[in-house]
Amino acid sequence: MVALTEEMKTAFRTMKAFPVATASKEGWPNVVPIGFVEIVDDETIWIADNFMKKTLANIQENPKVSIYVWGPETKGCFQVKGDVEIRSSGPEFEKMQFTVRSKMAKAPAKNLLIVKIREVYECTPGPKAGEKIL
Numbered sequence: 001m002v003a004l005t006e007e008m009k010t011a012f013r014t015m016k017a018f019p020v021a022t023a024s025k026e027g028w029p030n031v032v033p034i035g036f037v038e039i040v041d042d043e044t045i046w047i048a049d050n051f052m053k054k055t056l057a058n059i060q061e062n063p064k065v066s067i068y069v070w071g072p073e074t075k076g077c078f079q080v081k082g083d084v085e086i087r088s089s090g091p092e093f094e095k096m097q098f099t100v101r102s103k104m105a106k107a108p109a110k111n112l113l114i115v116k117i118r119e120v121y122e123c124t125p126g127p128k129a130g131e132k133i134l
Contacts, residue, residue, distance in 0.1 A: 003042035022058035049111035
């Protein structure tokens with residue numbers, strides 16, 4: 001597993017929406033903006049499924065995800081890649097539902113996507129773009 005640095009975790013906290021990419025088992029890509037993406041620990045990210053259709057179908061076929069982190073306040077750009085597990089019950093799922101619904105009372109919070117971080121890549125333009133960071 002890969003552990004995010006403090007700088008990366010700080011960058012995550014500045015984001016309001018995260019471009020999240022998945023692909024079907026045939027490799028057809030899908031990218032959507034997700035509002036609830038939360039770092040749980042150095043190696044784990046939670047994503048709430050409120051309105052996913054194609055993203056959820058892709059993850060069921062191909063349980064991998066990429067999250068793009070960039071914005072005016074992030075002081076850089078990086079891409080997190082990881083393996084995903086879908087949960088629709090249990091204590092972690094219930095905690096996610098509580099957190100999401102405390103921010104948006106009518107949110108469906110249908111599933112919890114648990115991302116185990118595997119790799120992190122640089123995406124700031126320049127000579128190091130595309131290089132593996134972690």
